[in-house]
Amino acid sequence: MSTRSVFRLGKCNLNGRGAIFYRFLTTDRTVFATNVAASKAKYEAHFGAHCRAPHNKMACEDAYFIWNRNGIAAFGVADGVSAWRHAGTDPSLFPNMLMANCMKHLEDCQGKINLKELLSSAYSEILQNNQVEAGSSTACLGILDKENGQLQTLNLGDSGFCLFRNGETFYKSKEQYHDLNVPYQVGVKEIVDGKAVPHGNSPCDAVVHSFDIEDDDLIILGTDGLFDNMYPQDIFAAVSSTSPRDGTDLDGRSRLLTKEALARSVELKPGRITPREERLQKYDDSLIIPGGNFDDVTAVVVHIKTQ
Secondary structure, three states: OOOOOOOEOOOOOOOOOOEEEEEOOOOOOOEEEEEOOOOOOOEEEEEEEEEEOOOOOOOOOEEEEEEEEOOEEEEEEEEEOHHHHHHOOOOOHHHHHHHHHHHHHHHHOOOOOOHHHHHHHHHHHHHHOOOOOOEEEEEEEEEEEOOOOEEEEEEEOOOEEEEEEOOEEEEEOOOOEEEOOEEOOEEEEEEEOOEEEEEEOOHHHOEEEEEEOOOOOEEEEEOHHHHOOOOHHHHHHHHHOOOOOOOOOHHHHHHHHHHHHHHHHHOOOOOOOOHHHHHHHHHOOOOOOOOOOOOOEEEEEEEEEEO
16 A cells, blocks of 8 residues: 555445545556455445546546445545635645545544544544645535445535435435535634634534435435536436446446536536526526536445345
């Protein structure tokens, strides 16, 4: 295993093998994996994930992780707030570190995992160790107990998730905003006298839900680049319509999903309104800005199957 700092988890399809995949911010974008024995559980989680940045950006400011071992599957996405770039800060650093810290604390955790505590621990490590000089992000986390079928979710800001069951939207998380385009977020304002100054919200402000999963449930986590451009029914249709030519694996589906979301962000079709347009009009009916959100898109696709 490389000694370089882990930042973004790589695109992967675990297929129940009980593996942890890491991506490092290197030019070759190598994917590393550590295999572990998969536990005997009632349920298994199969994964696919992909980050996609618009062509005019140097790098994606989103981050994600997938962790699957010891009867537990955990996953998350974080979206760096782009406004930090105007202050000379790389917006991708904070979300990458937040997701890396989540994975670290999952490795160290003993017993039942509380998602607010997990997010709080990951955030506290950034503050206590001055891991990031400035920046902030939204976050959405999920954790599945594969033995009892209990799914916990957490979302802070406008990253979120959909749970699909029997071809229908069973649940869609609700966004949290302070104001138009100002989502809830955790972050670092600056380093003063060697100490990180917190910025934004507390992990305690996140919304937590619990679900009893069923065989063939589909969970999709995403950043606002996904949910600003596609409604849940469009997301499900895109994931379900993958042809064998395009690849039926979950990695292929996640890639097609991010591609479709990015295309819709700039594609204007008569009669088609994006979720972003609808949100803007609800905020102020005089705001008529056609199209979607031309932004980074990250999607983590989780397919639940009984063993």
